[in-house]
Amino acid sequence: MSDYNLNDLEDISEILKAMAHPIRLCILKGLYVEGDKNVTTMQECLKIPQSTVSQHLSILRNKGIIKGKRNGLEITYTITDELVKKLIEVIVKNKL
Template identity: 55%
Template sequence: MTNVSKFNEHAELLKALAHPTRLCIVDGLMGGECNVTHMQACLEIPQSTVSQHLAILRSKGIIEGRRQGTEVVYTVVNEKAKKIVSLLLED
């Protein structure tokens, strides 16, 4: 019998990445740290929408934020997510 919880974890990771904006955010963060203001300008969507997507990615352990002065900068910390996004966005 297989361990279903392992598949649940993978499915949750895939669900979190299964949105074009979140894929774009993770792809952008793989190049280095970034704050919400910069993401908002690049994505051309409201800050509240960026923050909602970041909250989903954070809750699944894909990204982490750290305070830098008055801003929070985000980085990708989940290696599986990095591999998945790299594979998906290969040319």
């Protein structure tokens, strides 16, 4: 049937659940299209409170989808999961 076993599919399912929110999809799309960003830049783009952005970033970070790199007081985020990059690429190309 496929090269994936049930454990692999459970891991993929958890990634999809973490992505399955409009704000998180928007964050991931922005990171994919525009590159690394900090919370303030995301908050200004999304026009939502910084605390809300931080909550969504925490979910993505806890699932290993993104990581933050500290530079002084600022943390810049990037997508680290290759599957997520591929999924976002499909979404961007199909304008979903």
